[in-house]
Amino acid sequence: RASSELKSERTVVRALDLVIGGTRVAVIAGPCSVESEEQIVGLARQLKELGATGLRGGAFKPRTSPYSFQGHKEDGLKMLATARQETGLAIVTEVMAPEHVPLVAKYADVLQIGARNMQNYQLLQAVGDSGKPTMLKRGMSATIEEFLLAAEYILDRGNPHVMLCERGIRTYEEHTRFTLPLATVPYLQEKSHLPVVVDPSHGTGKARLVTPMCKAAIAAGADALIVEVHDDPEHAVSDGSQTITPTSFGQMMAMCRRVAEAV
Ligand code: PEP
Numbered sequence: 001r002a003s004s005e006l007k008s009e010r011t012v013v014r015a016l017d018l019v020i021g022g023t024r025v026a027v028i029a030g031p032c033s034v035e036s037e038e039q040i041v042g043l044a045r046q047l048k049e050l051g052a053t054g055l056r057g058g059a060f061k062p063r064t065s066p067y068s069f070q071g072h073k074e075d076g077l078k079m080l081a082t083a084r085q086e087t088g089l090a091i092v093t094e095v096m097a098p099e100h101v102p103l104v105a106k107y108a109d110v111l112q113i114g115a116r117n118m119q120n121y122q123l124l125q126a127v128g129d130s131g132k133p134t135m136l137k138r139g140m141s142a143t144i145e146e147f148l149l150a151a152e153y154i155l156d157r158g159n160p161h162v163m164l165c166e167r168g169i170r171t172y173e174e175h176t177r178f179t180l181p182l183a184t185v186p187y188l189q190e191k192s193h194l195p196v197v198v199d200p201s202h203g204t205g206k207a208r209l210v211t212p213m214c215k216a217a218i219a220a221g222a223d224a225l226i227v228e229v230h231d232d233p234e235h236a237v238s239d240g241s242q243t244i245t246p247t248s249f250g251q252m253m254a255m256c257r258r259v260a261e262a263v
């Protein structure tokens, strides 16, 4: 179960040097989409140097429009595996369909379930059966109750390595792409033993809001951050407007260290 009433010790999810739910705030960073081997390996080296322990990047992309880039699929997974080989960063990447779980699990260290699939119960069960560390993103219109029950679909299959990711919800507000409710962090930590990750990139949709919300997420007690970073966000194939550069990422990390020390 996900409830903290039924399990008193907190869950810690581990994949290589990525430890989520431990004493330190973990940072997963990388582009929205894996674009090329040079891109992902180059970024991975910089991100590792700047303190990330996880590398994100989509190979299977759930795009709003069917005409948008859908990801490099298995070729993208291979590029991620090369980046891991070069840097030791743990690979976090999305799996979109139950039948793809074995393939993605072969290359990834952490399986990501995207917001659009939070209630794809067959996918949750397949990921549960894989036993792989899993990051479950909150559906954009899901309540906390629904979010925790979705996590239980994975736990119920005997996979305890689950982390929850608040990535913003849909509201009437339009100044940001989604609305990022940070009260979710302490609330989920009270209700559940599962660690909580915050995604300020999707949560705001705006690059300039990412660093302030990273600081706020840490102040609120987040166990980890997941941040979109690209060498040239303007030309990123997806989510460029919410993506920061490696330089900004380095500045963000420095500020976040100070916040983490203060809380
Ligand atoms: C992503 O991480 O690039 C992504 C598609 O996220 P979400 O499922 O939260 O929209």
Ligand code: MN
Pocket (backbone or CB within 6 Å): 032, 033, 202, 228, 238, 239
């Ligand atoms: Mn994205």
